[in-house]
Structures are given as structure tokens and as C-alpha cells.
Amino acid sequence: MKFKTFAAFVAPSIFMMLLFIAAPLVSVFSQSFYLTQPQFETVEVENCTAGFLKQTCVTEEKTRPILGDDGKIVTETKYVGWQSYINVLEPERAWAAISAGSVSALLSIDFWKALRFTLTFTLITLPLVIIVGLALAVAVNNATRAIRGPVIFISLLPFIITPVIGALSIRWLFVGDGIMTAFLEWWLQRDIALFAQGWTIEILMMGYRVWHVAPFAFVVLYAGLQTVNQDTLESAIIDGASRWERLRYVVIPHLMPLIIFLSLIHLMDSYRVFDEIIGFSSEAHVISLQWLTFDLLTPDDSGNRSISRASASAMLTMIGIIILLYPLLRRTWRDHKGTS
Amino acid sequence: MSTPRAFRQSTALRFSSAGFLTIWCLIAAFPIFWIAVMSFKEPIDAFSANPLSVIFGPATLERGSGLSVPDILAGIVLLVLTAQLAVKWLPGMVRQYSPYGQVWFGWICGSLLLGLAFVLIFVGALPPIMNVVNSALGSLGNPVIGLTTEHYSAVWWENEFYRNFINSLIVTTGVVTVSLTFGTLAGYGLARSGSNLAFWILIIALVFRALPHSVLVAGYLPWFINSAEILRPILGDAAPTLYGKPFAVIAVLVAINQPFTIWMLRSFFQNIPAELDEAARVDGCTHFQAFRWVIMPVMWPGVITTGLFSFLLGYNDYLVTSLLLDAQNQTMVPAIAGYFNRETTTTDQVEAVAAAVSITAPLFLLVMIFQRQIVSGLTAGAVKG
Structure with a gap:
């Protein structure tokens, strides 16, 4: 295919990606160094109230936003350097907390709190998703053909459901005296409030995420199982390998590329954990990096959005993604150089 | 179909894997099934700690809205009929009437029509008919399961x-x-x-x-x-x-x-x-x-x-x-x-x-x-x- 034809085919898609992905990245990068604020002026105001014989007058200094000719508040954008990053990271407080050895003080700063949760969430759900997915794939592969279709159908439901709604449906089972909480209370013979502290919410969130993503791992690994070489399996049986040994030494090595693929997808997706925070309304206890940026972008009570701080937090989130993807990109690059 | 003997599974393995799959299917479907049940009940029933009262909805029943046995039977018959039509009759009709090369368009029209007809009959025609049938049947026509659609109408119409x-x-x-x-x-x-x-x-x-x-x-x-x-x-x-x-x-x-x-x-x-x-x-x-x-x-x-x-x-x-x-x-x-x-x-x-x-x-x-x-x-x- 000639370059010109190729360019004509990919141009619309590239244009969209440049305009709506690459350009916003540049814009976020520059926004994080600038701060837009309303301009204020200080004026002396004399307030007089009617009094007997003589008016009582008080003169005071007042700060008010400057209004432009069109009646709108005049804003001013100025270069602030790393200030927004410092506002997000709060290095002084963080450093004081670290040198005092107090983890809870460090985690009282929003960014570090969000980072801590995002990383724990990613690292704990990863092995669970792979294990549940693999177990399901093996079990379905061993089952009779007739039940495979229905099992796959039911398994797809948690995967396809809107994430916010999925999180909500789990929450309604556990919230207050919901059916599952009532069951747990009856079973353990004690009072349980699952939404009163952070760690129980985190467990519920991780449970939700495994419920939501394991079907994806299951379907992918199940498709992989269909391509396992039967001859190798038979020779393993002749060599006297037990079922477990066959799984360990024949099947899992065959599935390894898929497991790596699933892990990468899962790392990318769970690093962006966000919908759970909304579904479980857990802002007070547990927050994630993406939620932090979302919160800074949402208008506050006076209708202002802290765009500059949000941009700084977004850039910091980006750095995490780059660290996460670096090994993958290096490997792909090496493969590409090897083939061409 | 004869599987080689070495591939055959021991009974214990077959049972544990079947058990695992059953539990998984329960976990996968339960939350979705449960919110669907909850949405049809009065708040007292929906958030009740007793699962049976969530399913049967005694408080909803007391308010006078519920389904009788003939209602449930009629509903099931209609569902099965629609499914039969969709599987057996629809493909033939689509193939016959859609213009050549635009079969996908025929499918979209066909399934939309069938879906619309189903909703019209299920929501529009069935309730009045069943009202008459229930009152004719006497005590057999009394509601047994509490069910109300008022939350749906509140959400869709009042809250727009x-x-x-x-x-x-x-x-x-x-x-x-x-x-x-x-x-x-x-x-x-x-x-x-x-x-x-x-x-x-x-x-x-x-x-x-x-x-x-x-x-x-x-x-x-x-x-x-x-x-x-x-x-x-x-x-x-x-x-x-x-x-x-x-x-x-x-x-x-x-x-x-x-x-x-x-x-x-x-x-x-x-x-x-x-x-x-x-x-x-x-x-x-x-x-x-x-x-x-x-x-x-x-x-x-x-x-x-x-x-x-x-x-x-x-x-x-x-x-x-x-x-x-x-x-x-x-x-x-x-x-x-x-x-x-x-x-x-x-x-x-x-x-x-x-x-x-x-x-x-x-x-x-x-x-x-x-x-x-x-x-x-x-x-x-x-x-x-």
C-alpha cells in the first residue's frame, strides 16, 4: 500500500486522537503551571446607619472581585511554576509525617491517601482476578458441553453491567441492614456496619472488582484452553503426570502469554479505579487518584473549578501510568526491532 | 463419544468442579437478580432483612398490588410465545421481506417490531384482561406475590x-x-x-x-x-x-x-x-x-x-x-x-x-x-x- 493511500485511510482517526487526546495532554501540562484566579481589589467602604442626632459611620476595607465592562468577573492567569504540584503533594507535611514515622499523618493528605489505595487495590485484585478466571476456565472446560453456554451467559452479566450500577447493586446488598449484612450478623452473632470504616469498604470494592473483571479473564483463558496441544497432554499422561502436574507444566505455560496480557490490561484498568468510589459513595473514607482529579474538576460550593490543581494531579497520575507501561513498551520495541 | 480413560475425571473432581461453577453462577447473577426483585416492592419489603419477605412482599400485597397464580401463568405463556416467535418465525420473515443485501436492516426492523408488540401486549393489554379473569375466578384469582410497578412509573414519568x-x-x-x-x-x-x-x-x-x-x-x-x-x-x-x-x-x-x-x-x-x-x-x-x-x-x-x-x-x-x-x-x-x-x-x-x-x-x-x-x-x- 502506498503511503498516500495509507495516510488517507488513517487520517480521520489520527486527527481525532491528536485533537482530543494529544492536544488535551499538552494543554493539561501547561495548565498545571498556570493559575487562573479572579482579580480582587481592596476598597474603602463607608457604611452609615441612621442614629440619633448623628449618623454612625464605619469605614472598613473590603475585598471584592473586579468586574469588567461586560459585568463579568475579571480573571487573571499567571505563571506559578511548581506551586500547584506543591499544593497537591504537600511535600512539607508529607516529609514531616515520614520523619516522624507516622503513616496515618501521611495518609491524611489526599494525594498520598489516594495513591495508597490505588496501589493496594491494583496489586491485591490482580492475582485474585487471574486465579478466579483460570479456575472458571478450567472448570468450564471440564464440564459437559450442554452447560457451557448458560455458564458463559451468566458470567457475562457482571462483566457487561455498567460499573457504577454494578457497584451500587453490591452496595444495596450490604448497606445498612441489607440482606447480606443481616445474613452476616446472624452468622457471626454480632453487629456489623460495613460502611462505617475504610477497610470494610475497601474489601467490598475489591470483591466487586473481582466479580466484575473475572469473567473477562475467564473468557480469554477459556479460549486459550481450546488451543492447548492435545498430543502434549497425551504424552504427559503417558509419562504419568497427574491432573495437577498437567495443569502446572503443560497448560499454564501454554496460557502464559494470555496471563501476561490479562495482567497488563488489568493493571491499566484498575489503576484508573473510579466508578467504585461513586457507586459506594466512599469519598469520606477511601479515594483513588482518578477520583481526586475528578473531585478537583467538579465545581465547588462557589462554582469554581480548581483546574490548575486538577491538572497537576492529572500529570502526577500520568507519571504512574508511564512507569506501569514502561516494561511493556520496552519489550514491544525490542520485539519490533528483532522482526524488522 | 468415547474419551480416553486417562482423560476421564474422578467423581470427586467432577463434583467439586460442578459445585464451584454453581457457586460462581449464584454469585454472578445474584446481585442483579436481587435488585430486579427489590425494584418491584414497597420500601418496607425491599429493604427487609428477611429474604423471603423481599421475594414475596407481604407489605406490598397488603397495599393491594400483587400477582395471582393465573397472572403468573399468563405472563409465562406470553414470554414463551414471544421467545418461540423470535427463534422460529422471525428469521424466516426477515429473510423473506428484507431487500437483498440489507438483511441486517431487516433484522433491526423485525426485532424492534417484535419487541414493541411484546411490550404493548405485556404492559397494555394483559393487565385489564387479567383483571377480568381474576375477578371471574374468585378466590383463585387473589394475589399471592406482592408486586408493584409504581416506582418505575415514578422514575420514568414523574422524574422524567x-x-x-x-x-x-x-x-x-x-x-x-x-x-x-x-x-x-x-x-x-x-x-x-x-x-x-x-x-x-x-x-x-x-x-x-x-x-x-x-x-x-x-x-x-x-x-x-x-x-x-x-x-x-x-x-x-x-x-x-x-x-x-x-x-x-x-x-x-x-x-x-x-x-x-x-x-x-x-x-x-x-x-x-x-x-x-x-x-x-x-x-x-x-x-x-x-x-x-x-x-x-x-x-x-x-x-x-x-x-x-x-x-x-x-x-x-x-x-x-x-x-x-x-x-x-x-x-x-x-x-x-x-x-x-x-x-x-x-x-x-x-x-x-x-x-x-x-x-x-x-x-x-x-x-x-x-x-x-x-x-x-x-x-x-x-x-x-
Whole structure:
């Protein structure tokens, strides 16, 4: 295919990606160094109230936003350097907390709190998703053909459901005296409030995420199982390998590329954990990096959005993604150089 | 079918794996099933600690709304009939009446008609008929299971959820059509070109796919809010404020979805042998003609699968739509956040449940109809690397 034809085919898609992905990245990068604020002026105001014989007058200094000719508040954008990053990271407080050895003080700063949760969430759900997915794939592969279709159908439901709604449906089972909480209370013979502290919410969130993503791992690994070489399996049986040994030494090595693929997808997706925070309304206890940026972008009570701080937090989130993807990109690059 | 003896499973293994699958199916389906049951009950029943009273709804029954045994039987018969029609009669009718080459259009019309007829009979005709039947039957016609649809009518009519539904429809339709149009072109180009440039485009797309969406939205917001002033020198007074406009959100979602779309479509295009385009080229087609008249007709499965995933992205999105759309153009998923945040009475909560079920129902239908395409889509990118 000639370059010109190729360019004509990919141009619309590239244009969209440049305009709506690459350009916003540049814009976020520059926004994080600038701060837009309303301009204020200080004026002396004399307030007089009617009094007997003589008016009582008080003169005071007042700060008010400057209004432009069109009646709108005049804003001013100025270069602030790393200030927004410092506002997000709060290095002084963080450093004081670290040198005092107090983890809870460090985690009282929003960014570090969000980072801590995002990383724990990613690292704990990863092995669970792979294990549940693999177990399901093996079990379905061993089952009779007739039940495979229905099992796959039911398994797809948690995967396809809107994430916010999925999180909500789990929450309604556990919230207050919901059916599952009532069951747990009856079973353990004690009072349980699952939404009163952070760690129980985190467990519920991780449970939700495994419920939501394991079907994806299951379907992918199940498709992989269909391509396992039967001859190798038979020779393993002749060599006297037990079922477990066959799984360990024949099947899992065959599935390894898929497991790596699933892990990468899962790392990318769970690093962006966000919908759970909304579904479980857990802002007070547990927050994630993406939620932090979302919160800074949402208008506050006076209708202002802290765009500059949000941009700084977004850039910091980006750095995490780059660290996460670096090994993958290096490997792909090496493969590409090897083939061409 | 004879399996070699060594492949046969011991009874213990078979039982434990069957048990594991049963438990998984229960866990997978239970939360969805449960919210569906809850949405039809009075608040006292819906949030009762006793599961039996959630299912049978004594408080709902006391209020006088419920289903009798004949009601349930009639409902089941109607469901089975519709399913039979859909499986046995619909394919023949579609094949007979749709114009040649537009079978997919016939399918869309056919299933819409059948669905509409079902809803009309189920919601419109069945209740009055069953009222007469129940009163004729005497004590057999007394309701046994509590069930009320008042939360649905409250959500859809009084709270005007249908507006959010229409907005969702606009956004998802836009996202699916635009991203498929751009995606098939790019996917075909990338699949047929082995150049370094194509490789780099794919790698950059992979990096873009990993970006958290909030990062991108942080980039759009200031521009979208001020777009009228920024664009005025170019477009004059017609310059729109992009913030709150559905078409702006469609553009954003298409762009966010594009990396995934081109990866998936590329892997589908690679499955189509290149000899096919070469034959078309020998016959005198240009590249574009070959793409349009030779490759696209055999690409429908891949296009449908990718379309499904674009649909899911547009439909399920919370972050982008809640930040970039204003209240009157809000789609369904962000709108539901309004319900559970204001949750003051238990009635509000059950209404939120009903709204959640309304959002899930189309997805449920989607899995039923397109199960095979979804599975092939999930495995397309993975198995071939």
C-alpha cells in the first residue's frame, strides 16, 4: 500500500486522537503551571446607619472581585511554576509525617491517601482476578458441553453491567441492614456496619472488582484452553503426570502469554479505579487518584473549578501510568526491532 | 463419544468442579437478580432483612398490588410465545421481506417490531384482561406475590427519566456510528500496511488507551467552557459553547474509544486474506473501492462486535458525561447519581433501584442477543497477541 493511500485511510482517526487526546495532554501540562484566579481589589467602604442626632459611620476595607465592562468577573492567569504540584503533594507535611514515622499523618493528605489505595487495590485484585478466571476456565472446560453456554451467559452479566450500577447493586446488598449484612450478623452473632470504616469498604470494592473483571479473564483463558496441544497432554499422561502436574507444566505455560496480557490490561484498568468510589459513595473514607482529579474538576460550593490543581494531579497520575507501561513498551520495541 | 480413560475425571473432581461453577453462577447473577426483585416492592419489603419477605412482599400485597397464580401463568405463556416467535418465525420473515443485501436492516426492523408488540401486549393489554379473569375466578384469582410497578412509573414519568434515556440514546448512537466509520478506515489501513509508521501509530494508541479519562477531561474543561469566546474570531456569533453539548461529548468519547477500536478492528481485518483485495485490485478497483465493496461485506461480524464495545463505552461512561454535560442533557448513568445522593426517604432508595434496573435491562438483552459476538470480541485481541 502506498503511503498516500495509507495516510488517507488513517487520517480521520489520527486527527481525532491528536485533537482530543494529544492536544488535551499538552494543554493539561501547561495548565498545571498556570493559575487562573479572579482579580480582587481592596476598597474603602463607608457604611452609615441612621442614629440619633448623628449618623454612625464605619469605614472598613473590603475585598471584592473586579468586574469588567461586560459585568463579568475579571480573571487573571499567571505563571506559578511548581506551586500547584506543591499544593497537591504537600511535600512539607508529607516529609514531616515520614520523619516522624507516622503513616496515618501521611495518609491524611489526599494525594498520598489516594495513591495508597490505588496501589493496594491494583496489586491485591490482580492475582485474585487471574486465579478466579483460570479456575472458571478450567472448570468450564471440564464440564459437559450442554452447560457451557448458560455458564458463559451468566458470567457475562457482571462483566457487561455498567460499573457504577454494578457497584451500587453490591452496595444495596450490604448497606445498612441489607440482606447480606443481616445474613452476616446472624452468622457471626454480632453487629456489623460495613460502611462505617475504610477497610470494610475497601474489601467490598475489591470483591466487586473481582466479580466484575473475572469473567473477562475467564473468557480469554477459556479460549486459550481450546488451543492447548492435545498430543502434549497425551504424552504427559503417558509419562504419568497427574491432573495437577498437567495443569502446572503443560497448560499454564501454554496460557502464559494470555496471563501476561490479562495482567497488563488489568493493571491499566484498575489503576484508573473510579466508578467504585461513586457507586459506594466512599469519598469520606477511601479515594483513588482518578477520583481526586475528578473531585478537583467538579465545581465547588462557589462554582469554581480548581483546574490548575486538577491538572497537576492529572500529570502526577500520568507519571504512574508511564512507569506501569514502561516494561511493556520496552519489550514491544525490542520485539519490533528483532522482526524488522 | 468415547474419551480416553486417562482423560476421564474422578467423581470427586467432577463434583467439586460442578459445585464451584454453581457457586460462581449464584454469585454472578445474584446481585442483579436481587435488585430486579427489590425494584418491584414497597420500601418496607425491599429493604427487609428477611429474604423471603423481599421475594414475596407481604407489605406490598397488603397495599393491594400483587400477582395471582393465573397472572403468573399468563405472563409465562406470553414470554414463551414471544421467545418461540423470535427463534422460529422471525428469521424466516426477515429473510423473506428484507431487500437483498440489507438483511441486517431487516433484522433491526423485525426485532424492534417484535419487541414493541411484546411490550404493548405485556404492559397494555394483559393487565385489564387479567383483571377480568381474576375477578371471574374468585378466590383463585387473589394475589399471592406482592408486586408493584409504581416506582418505575415514578422514575420514568414523574422524574422524567425518559429525557435521560433519550440523551443516552443520542450519545451512544453518535459514538457507535462515528467511531465505527473512522475505526474501520484506520483499522483497514493499519492491517494492510506493514510500515514502521503503522507500528508506531499502534503503540501510541496503546499508550493512549491506558490514560485515565480524568486526565483528558482536565484538558477539555477550560477550553469547552470558554469555547464560544475562543472560536468567535473564526466562526463569528455562531460560535457554540461546547460545554454541555451532546455532540462535543460524542467527539470526546469517540476519541477516547479510538485506540481500542482500531486495535480490535485491525485484528479482525488481519483475519481476512489479503488475496481478496489483490483480486479486487487486479479487476481494477482502487484501494477504497476494494475496501468498500469487497472487504466490508465480509467484515460485518467484526464491525458488529466492535460496535458493541463502543456502545458499552458510551452507555456505561460516568466520568466524562457527568463532567462535560449539564443537567438538562445528562445521560442515564450520571443521572442516577442524583438519586442515591439525595436518598432521603426509603421510597427514594427504591426509586434509585428501579432506575438502576432500567439501565441494566437493555444490557441484559444485549448479552442475550449478542453473546457470541461479545465472546469473540473479548478473545479477538487476546489470542492472536
